[in-house]
Amino acid sequence: MKTRLTELLDIDTPIICGGMMRVGTADLAAAASNAGALGVMTALTQPTPEGLEAEIARCRSLTDKPFGVNLTVGVVSTEINYDDYVDVIVRSGVKIVETAGRSPEPFMDIFNAHGIKVIHKCVAVRHALKAERLGVAVVSIDGFECAGHPGEEDIGGLVLFPAAAAALKIPVVASGGIADGRGLAAALALGCEGINMGSRFMVTQEAPIHEDIKRKIVEMNETQTRLIFRSYRNTARVYRNGVADKVAEVEAAGGDFSQVHELVSGKNQDKAWTTGDIEAGMVTVGMSGGLINDIPSCAELVRKIMADAEQIVGERLAGMLAGGEAARAGAA
Numbered sequence: 209m210k211t212r213l214t215e216l217l218d219i220d221t222p223i224i225c226g227g228m229m230r231v232g233t234a235d236l237a238a239a240a241s242n243a244g245a246l247g248v249m250t251a252l253t254q255p256t257p258e259g260l261e262a263e264i265a266r267c268r269s270l271t272d273k274p275f276g277v278n279l280t281v282g283v284v285s286t287e288i289n290y291d292d293y294v295d296v297i298v299r300s301g302v303k304i305v306e307t308a309g310r311s312p313e314p315f316m317d318i319f320n321a322h323g324i325k326v327i328h329k330c331v332a333v334r335h336a337l338k339a340e341r342l343g344v345a346v347v348s349i350d351g352f353e354c355a356g357h358p359g360e361e362d363i364g365g366l367v368l369f370p371a372a373a374a375a376l377k378i379p380v381v382a383s384g385g386i387a388d389g390r391g392l393a394a395a396l397a398l399g400c401e402g403i404n405m406g407s408r409f410m411v412t413q414e415a416p417i418h419e420d421i422k423r424k425i426v427e428m429n430e431t432q433t434r435l436i437f438r439s440y441r442n443t444a445r446v447y448r449n450g451v452a453d454k455v456a457e458v459e460a461a462g463g464d465f466s467q468v469h470e471l472v473s474g475k476n477q478d479k480a481w482t483t484g485d486i487e488a489g490m491v492t493v494g495m496s497g498g499l500i501n502d503i504p505s506c507a508e509l510v511r512k513i514m515a516d517a518e519q520i521v522g523e524r525l526a527g528m529l530a531g532g533e534a535a536r537a538g539a540a
């Protein structure tokens with residue numbers, strides 16, 4: 209399958225493993241890239257720019273395929289010196305960057321000067337249009353269903369994806385709520401050039417998180433996420449556990465962020481990822497968790513998604529058209 213995305217990024221399939229804080233390590237990114245998707249490491253998963261430099265080198269030792277680095281601005285902490293991370297990305301010869309959180313504007317000159325292609329992740333068509341004007345190569349647009357930060361407008365993918373694809377000239381990638389070949393076929397039908405998945409790649413053998421968390425996501429259904437931080441205008445979709453319920457309770461009572469800070473801290477999130485106790489902290493996952501029923505390797509996952517999408521487009525839908533023609537011929 210060739211799309212404008214596969215051509216532009218020189219990848220075998222129109223699938224991106226999106227940046228994931230604490231999950232997007234070299235191991236997962238390289239596994240996704242080796243599977244024919246675009247693996248994306250998360251810059252801020254490394255506590256220092258030097259750590260990122262080493263992790264990029266490690267990723268390069270694990271794959272000779274293209275991979276990207278995610279730079280999420282303004283969501284994690286205000287104390288991060290992004291220029292140092294950008295400097296490492298540029299010096300390391302990374303050719304694809306996924307930006308998210310804020311506008312990529314402050315970094316576009318330096319990325320352009322070094323021939324780095326920017327995939328900007330956003331949640332609204334107006335932000336996508338602005339990113340296109342700034343010269344990004346691709347927009348990855350997250351619908352309401354997504355894990356992490358869906359924004360404040362609650363537009364589901366079925367409307368957001370075709371709206372963005374119609375408004376933009378550059379390739380649009382559908383993100384949020386997609387976990388299988390049906391989602392890929394749907395995204396292409398809606399005018400997108402590929403898909404971005406987080407939750408689905410988090411539940412693969414190579415994802416560096418505890419097996420018990422993966423199993424909990426296999427067991428969950430699509431109703432088991434909840435939105436938190438809405439009253440702080442930084443809405444996040446997470447697993448519906450005791451931590452999320454407590455945060456929601458504090459917010460409903462008008463409590464400010466300082467009252468939930470410890471509950472949702474990186475330390476507690478790490479505890480969940482490493483001990484497998486899904487109640488230990490905030491666990492980011494999307495509604496697509498309800499579509500995840502196994503823990504494949506990245507290679508098995510990508511192969512199955514492509515095979516299923518090809519079957520849907522080439523046989524199921526084509527068969528309906530052929531059937532329609534046969535039915536019309538019969539009626540005549």
Ligand SMILES: Cc1cc2nc3c(=O)[nH]c(=O)nc-3n(C[C@H](O)[C@H](O)[C@H](O)COP(=O)(O)O)c2cc1C
Pocket residue numbers: 226227228229230231250278280307308309329350353354355356357383384385386404405406407408410492493494495496
């Ligand atoms: C555990 C986890 C952590 C994430 N962290 C980030 C992040 O740091 N930066 C970012 O841009 N997106 C982050 N995301 C969002 C994903 O890149 C992707 O946009 C989202 O998962 C798509 O929705 P899906 O989970 O339904 O596939 C994260 C997602 C998950 C599941």
